[in-house]
Amino acid sequence: MHPAIEDVTLESVLYALADPTRLEIVKKLANCSLNCSMASPADLPKSTQSHHFQVLREAGLIRSERRGTEVVNSLRCSELEKRFPGVIASIVKASEKAKKR
C-alpha cells in the first residue's frame, strides 16, 4: 500500500503534485495530520477524493492509517525531506505565496 521511500521517484512525486486538488491536500497535510474528510476539499465526490488520496499514497507522499472508524492521512515529511531535500517544502511555500495574490 505504501511504497518504501527508496522506491519513490521524483517524477511520481511531481506528477502527484501537478494537480490542484492534490496540491491543496498536501498543503493542508504539511501543517498537520488530518482525517480524509478534513484534508480534502468538501465539495468533491467521495470517489474523486479517494482517487486523489490513492495517487498521493502510491506516489509515496502520504501515509494513510485507519484509526477506529476513520482514516488518518499524514505527509511523509521527514522521509521525503531526506530523499528529496527542499522539494516538498519549496513547492508548498511557493503554492501558498501564489494563492495570496
Place this chain on the structure above:
Amino acid sequence: MHPAIEDVTLESVLYALADPTRLEIVKKLANCSLNCSMASPADLPKSTQSHHFQVLREAGLIRSERRGTEVVNSLRCSELEKRFPGVIASIVKASEKAKKR
C-alpha cells in the same frame, strides 16, 4: 509562444517536470543555454523532442530563440526563481542526487 511569468502556474511547471525526459532536458539547461540537439537525449525521434520542448515552453520553463539556423533553448531561471523560490533549484538538485545512486 512564451507565457508571461505571472501566467505560469506551479501545477503546469510540476506537470512539465514530471516526465523523465523533460526533467533531463531541464537539468541540462540548468547549467547552460543549449541548442535543441544538445539539450535533448540523442536517441529520441525529432517529433518527440519537439513535443517535449513545446510542453516545457508552454509551461513557462524554457525560452526558445532562433539563432541563424538553430534553436537555442534556455531555462527561465531568474524569472522562475522569483515566482517559485527554490522550487526548480531543489528539483534539479534532488534529481541529480537520485541519479548518482
